[in-house]
Amino acid sequence: MHDIRAIRQNPDAFDAALARRGDAPACPALLVVDTQRRAIIQASEAAQADQKKASKQVGAAKARGDEDEFQRLRALVSDKKTEVAAMQVKAKELDAKLTDLLARIPNLPASDVPDGANEGDNVQVSLWGDVPTFDFAPKEHFEITGVTRSMDFELGAKISGARFVVLRGAVARIHRALAQFMLDTHVDQNGLVETNPPVLVRDEAMYGTDKLPKFGEDSYQTTNGWWLVPTSEVPLTYSVAGEVLDGADLPIRMAAHTLCFRSEAGSAGRDTSGMLRQHQFEKVEMVSVTLPGESDNEQKRMLRCAEDLLEQLGVPYRTVLLCTGDMGFGARRTFDIEAWLPGQDTYREISSVSTTGDFQARRMNARFRAQAGGKPEFVHTLNGSGLAVGRCLIAVLENGQQGDGSVILPDVLVPYLGGKTTLGADGFLV
Numbered sequence: 013m014h015d016i017r018a019i020r021q022n023p024d025a026f027d028a029a030l031a032r033r034g035d036a037p038a039c040p041a042l043l044v045v046d047t048q049r050r051a052i053i054q055a056s057e058a059a060q061a062d063q064k065k066a067s068k069q070v071g072a073a074k075a076r077g078d079e080d081e082f083q084r085l086r087a088l089v090s091d092k093k094t095e096v097a098a099m100q101v102k103a104k105e106l107d108a109k110l111t112d113l114l115a116r117i118p119n120l121p122a123s124d125v126p127d128g129a130n131e132g133d134n135v136q137v138s139l140w141g142d143v144p145t146f147d148f149a150p151k152e153h154f155e156i157t158g159v160t161r162s163m164d165f166e167l168g169a170k171i172s173g174a175r176f177v178v179l180r181g182a183v184a185r186i187h188r189a190l191a192q193f194m195l196d197t198h199v200d201q202n203g204l205v206e207t208n209p210p211v212l213v214r215d216e217a218m219y220g221t222d223k224l225p226k227f228g229e230d231s232y233q234t235t236n237g238w239w240l241v242p243t244s245e246v247p248l249t250y251s252v253a254g255e256v257l258d259g260a261d262l263p264i265r266m267a268a269h270t271l272c273f274r275s276e277a278g279s280a281g282r283d284t285s286g287m288l289r290q291h292q293f294e295k296v297e298m299v300s301v302t303l304p305g306e307s308d309n310e311q312k313r314m315l316r317c318a319e320d321l322l323e324q325l326g327v328p329y330r331t332v333l334l335c336t337g338d339m340g341f342g343a344r345r346t347f348d349i350e351a352w353l354p355g356q357d358t359y360r361e362i363s364s365v366s367t368t369g370d371f372q373a374r375r376m377n378a379r380f381r382a383q384a385g386g387k388p389e390f391v392h393t394l395n396g397s398g399l400a401v402g403r404c405l406i407a408v409l410e411n412g413q414q415g416d417g418s419v420i421l422p423d424v425l426v427p428y429l430g431g432k433t434t435l436g437a438d439g440f441l442v
Contacts, residue, residue, distance in 0.1 A: 013115060013371060013372075013374040013375040014026075014117060014120075014371075014374070015374065016042070016046055016110065016114065019043075023039035023042075024039075026039055026120070027039050030117070030118075032121055032125075033120075033121060033337065034129060035118065038113070038117050045106055045109050046110055049106035052102050052103045052106060056096055056099035056100055059092050059095050062088075062092050063088075063089055063096060066085050066088045066089045069085050070082060070089060073085055112225070115225060116225065118339075118342070119222075119342050119344050119368060120344065121339065124345070125333070125334070125335065125336055125344075125345050126335045127337075128335025128336055129335070130335075130337050131335075131338045133335040133337065134332040134334050134338055135332060135333045136330055136332050137331050137333050138331045139330045139331075140319065140323060140328060140329055140331075141322075141326070141328030141329060142328060143352050144328070144352075144354060144411055146354065147415065150354035150355050150357075150410065150413060151355050151410075151413060152285065152286055152353075152356065153286055153287065153353075153355060153406045153409040154285070154287070155355070156409055156410075156417060156419060157416075157417025157418075157437045158417050158418050158419055158435045158436055158437045158439050159183055159409055159435070161180075161181070161439040162180045162181045162182055162184065162439050163177060163179060163180075163286075163287070164177065164178040164180065172291075172292075173291075175276065175290050175291045176290060176291060176292060177287055177290065182440055182441045183439075185429060185441065186405060186408070186409075186421065186425065186435065187401060187402070187405050189425045189428035189429055190405055190408065190425065191269050191294060191296060191401045193324075193425060194269070194296040194321055194398060194401070194404075195267060195296055197324070198267040198296065198317065198398060202265075202267075204298060204317075205265060205266050206267055206268070207244075207248060207251075207267065207268045208268060208270075209244055209248060209251070210247055211241045211271055211272075211273075212234070212239070213239050213241055213247055214237070214238065214239075216250070216253070216376075217239075217246050217247060217250040218231070219375060219376075220249070220253050220372060220376030221245060221246045221249050221342070221372055221375075222341055222368070222371065222372055222375060223242060226341065227341065229275065230242065230274060230276070231273065231275060232275055241273065242272055242273065242274050243295055243297055243395075244268040244269075244270040244297040245297055245299055247268075248266045248268055248297065248395075249299050249301075249372060249376075249395065250376060251266075252264070252301050252376075252378045252391065252393075253376035253377065254376065255378055256388050257301070257381075257391065258380065258381065259303060259381055259382040259383070262301060262302055262306075263300050263301060263302040263303070263310060264300065264301040264302075265299075266298070266300075267296060267299075267398065268296070268299075269295070270294070270297070271292060271293075272292070272293055275291065286406065287402045287403075287405065288406065293400065293402045294400075294402060295400050296397070296398050296399060296401065297395065297396070297398065298314050298317060298365075298394075298395065298396045298397075299394065299395050299396075300314060300393070300395075301378070301391050301393055301394075302391065302392050302393075303382075303391070303392070304389065304390075304391075304392050306392075307367050307392035308367065310367070311345065311365060311366075311394055314365050314396045314398075315347050315349075315365045317398055318349055318363045318396055318399060319331065322349065322351060322362070325407075325408060325422045325424060327351050327407045327408065327422075329350060329351045329352065330349075330352075330359050331347055331348070332347065332348050332350065333346075333347055334346040334347070334348055342371050342372060343366040343368060344366075344371070345366065345367050346365065347364070347366075348361050348364050348365075349361070349362055349365070351404070351407040352407070352411065353406060353410050353411075354410045354411060360403065361403075362397070362399050362403045362407060363396060363397035363398065363399050363400065364396065364397055365395075365397070366395055367392065367394045368392070368393050368394065368395075370392055373390040373393055374390055378390065378391050378393070379391060408421065408422060408425075416437050417437035418434055418435060418436050418437045419434065420433070421433055
């Protein structure tokens with residue numbers, strides 16, 4: 013959410029920042045509604061003052077026996093009361109209209125975000141690991157011999173429809189081991205607080221984390237109004253909604269492993285092979301709530317937390333800074349981490365780490381006080397995948413595949429797999 017006062021003070025700069033995202037100017041429509049709203053509020057306040065003044069005069073006219081003046085003033089008070097009520101209703105309608113307009117405008121990009129129209133304009137900022145070479149044609153994850161018996165898309169479709177999968181046996185265990193490894197690393201090494209939030213949330217939580225109203229079609233809603241979370245960013249971030257935090261308690265750093273649900277509206281035909289794009293998936297999410305002056309450094313810290321996981325797993329990756337045309341709605345700046353997938357012969361996104369500045373905080377009224385008695389200020393919020401578990405499973409399987417259909421697994425997973433080091437071509441851990 014944006015501050016209408018800041019927009020009012022410098023509308024040209026605001027629209028120029030929106031233009032970097034490829035968005036049309038927003039200020040003309042905003043300022044018309046804002047002007048109308050302010051005018052009706054001022055008129056209402058003036059009418060209230062007249063009503064209050066006339067109310068005081070009614071008693072005086074009655075006391076001095078001036079019946080005509082008494083009746084005139086009493087009628088004036090009644091008229092002003094009706095007038096004020098009507099103007100307050102109008103002001104409320106205009107305020108709701110302005111809020112809705114503001115809620116549909118994306119966050120403004122940070123000054124260091126590169127201009128661009130789409131992912132082709134993103135800027136690579138780092139590259140890690142050697143892309144593996146094979147003496148055979150590498151397969152996609154679902155084609156690897158040792159995987160096929162444990163990754164059942166037909167059964168997933170039978171139970172739930174397209175873009176669902178059933179994992180069994182060794183592959184299900186590797187998937188679970190990855191999530192446990194990620195969460196343990198974030199808690200034990202990175203200092204995040206493990207959190208187990210609900211995955212059903214209210215409208216307010218989705219709105220406060222900028223998922224509503226614009227992107228409701230991308231999520232699932234139950235018949236009684238709850239939303240299935242698209243990511244645990246929603247409940248983790250919304251946990252500070254309406255709070256005035258002690259600045260000394262910031263940053264707050266959280267991590268959660270949850271199921272996530274996305275309708276993938278508008279993505280027909282994109283990345284549908286295998287487990288890459290599912291309606292139901294698992295993520296380990298990181299969320300930080302910080303002081304405004306610390307959010308840029310916090311984003312770098314979160315990025316390293318995610319990158320380090322891939323380095324421990326031995327998965328080659330690259331990190332890119334998203335351009336203005338490829339960033340998400342609520343982000344000021346986003347880094348994507350893309351893991352190398354030999355089966356596709358390309359890098360694919362496995363994590364996004366974003367700072368929203370005070371964009372989400374304004375929507376959910378999350379503030380802090382720098383010192384006792386100080387004026388509350390809006391916090392900054394950040395979120396990042398640490399990591400997408402299913403996509404990490406894909407990367408581990410494809411990078412570790414062998415010519416005989418087996419998969420050599422990362423050393424860091426061995427303690428979570430009962431000492432087993434390999435997924436055999438027969439589908440069992442050995």
